[in-house]
Amino acid sequence: MNILVTGGAGYIGSHVVKEILEKRSDNVVILDNFSTGSRKNVDTLKKIDVNGRLKIIEADLSNFSLVEGIFKSYSFDAIIHFAASIIVPESVENPLKYYMNNTVNTTNLIRLATNYGVERFIFSSTAAVYGEPEEVPVKETTILSPINPYGMSKMMSERVLIDTAKANNDFKYVILRYFNVAGADMNNAKTIEDINPRIGQAFPEATHLIKVAAETATGKRDKIYIFGDDYDTKDGTCIRDYIHVDDLAMAHLQALDYLNENVSDIFNCGYGHGYTVKEVINTMKKVSGVDFKVEITGRRAGDPSKLIADNSKILNKLGWQPKFDNLELICKSAFEWEKRLD
Ligand SMILES: NC(=O)c1ccc[n+]([C@@H]2O[C@H](COP(=O)([O-])OP(=O)(O)OC[C@H]3O[C@@H](n4cnc5c(N)ncnc54)[C@H](O)[C@@H]3O)[C@@H](O)[C@H]2O)c1
Incomplete structure (x- = not known):
């Protein structure tokens, strides 16, 4: 084609x-x-x-x-x-x-x-x-x-x-x-240690949590904000x-x-399940080995507490078989890519 x-x-x-x-x-x-x-x-x-x-x-x-x-x-x-x-x-x-x-x-x-x-x-x-x-x-x-x-x-x-x-x-x-x-090119990595992305999210003004967490872990930001920790979720932060x-x-x-x-x-x-903002930040800290600064601030307008896909249609009708449904792997690939960005 x-x-x-x-x-x-x-x-x-x-x-x-x-x-x-x-x-x-x-x-x-x-x-x-x-x-x-x-x-x-x-x-x-x-x-x-x-x-x-x-x-x-x-x-x-x-x-x-x-x-x-x-x-x-x-x-x-x-x-x-x-x-x-x-x-x-x-x-x-x-x-x-x-x-x-x-x-x-x-x-x-x-x-x-x-x-x-x-x-x-x-x-x-x-x-x-x-x-x-x-x-x-x-x-x-x-x-x-x-x-x-x-x-x-x-x-x-x-x-x-x-x-x-x-x-x-x-x-x-x-x-x-x-x-x-989220995440970046797996480049055929067999293990989480092998992850070596060739491409990734390059635009600096991104607002996505995992990208921002990777920027914070690599020292490009001095801290990361959590927008609200009083939602009706297991740790009070939004689930995505x-x-x-x-x-x-x-x-x-x-x-x-x-x-x-x-x-x-x-x-x-989507994968049909989600993680809280705190879980994502803690996972980024774990895979990067960097204990970066986190600040809780107020809720943003229009942020639903929980947003999760029912993915049964794409699994059953399209035959989609996800391979990288693993938060550590997603965060690690985002972090490794961020390190390689100028
Ligand atoms: N990133 C996400 O989490 C996410 C979530 C839901 C949907 N989407 C959708 O996925 C698509 C891609 O998003 P992304 O994250 O790769 O964004 P991105 O900003 O990295 O990619 C958009 C690309 O389109 C180009 N572009 C924008 N306007 C153009 C124009 N008028 N003419 C020619 N090129 C133009 C940009 O230069 C850029 O390369 C978008 O349609 C977005 O709405 C993204």
Whole structure:
């Protein structure tokens, strides 16, 4: 297949491209504006690409005529669409950035996919579409009720995909709703001591707990904050479902094959169980050997106490078999990657 990967220089996209290059024979075109993407990750992907199957195009999705030119030059069989703005507090301050970059640019991409006969579309969605869910574990059928423009921009993109597929028999999608993505490239490590990531999350302003804990363990931050320790959980801190980025990457490869035989579908991506913020911080301290400073501060608005995926659908229908469901391994890979980042 010829696959267009938007946002392939970013954290999750680069891991998916790595898996495609290592496990399949498809050609990949990365389209990325490098706003948060990493040139270092892309250089590593070029090294992994031993038989010249990877092309990089530096472009912005908002440049509709340029993006259309790319569709004219390549005959794509599938699109995996990661490119987006992803910082929740920023989406509250600047909602139009999120509706333009996430919803409008995605809508244009879907339009081009249908105009140029691209039949498969894999979309990066998020647990943020559920808002503060009434049922946990969260099912794909749980009511969608985003509480910030980021989640809303993704929900609206999902809607455009669903309606477009309803009206076009030749267009199919898989929507993957990621829970908390963490960790870095396992690079075939056999044991936790062998972990030596080649790529990882490179953007410094990330807000994800495990990334921030790794930055604190490596001395890039002087302390880490816990936002609220009075939730109704075993130690008072919020519980999240952390999924290793390599396991998530494999779900994308399976989603591509799934569409050969099946109709469009939506899957939660998570392990179906979670850890508290304190458990994550203590695990990061253990695997790094660094007893970094932790400060408890007030709750953040809109943080549900518990967010866990019901993952039975992805396990049963997609046949996804996660390999790295282990918090120590996730934290260790994030820490080892952070040490290698300049
Ligand atoms: N990281 C998570 O925990 C998480 C959770 C749920 C969903 N997601 C979704 O996964 C996707 C990837 O997230 P990520 O963590 O890899 O983020 P990221 O910021 O590392 O990757 C996004 C990539 O898209 C590129 N990009 C952004 N806007 C663009 C534009 N207009 N034109 C071209 N390129 C553009 C960036 O340069 C970057 O390389 C996003 O759609 C995000 O909403 C991520």
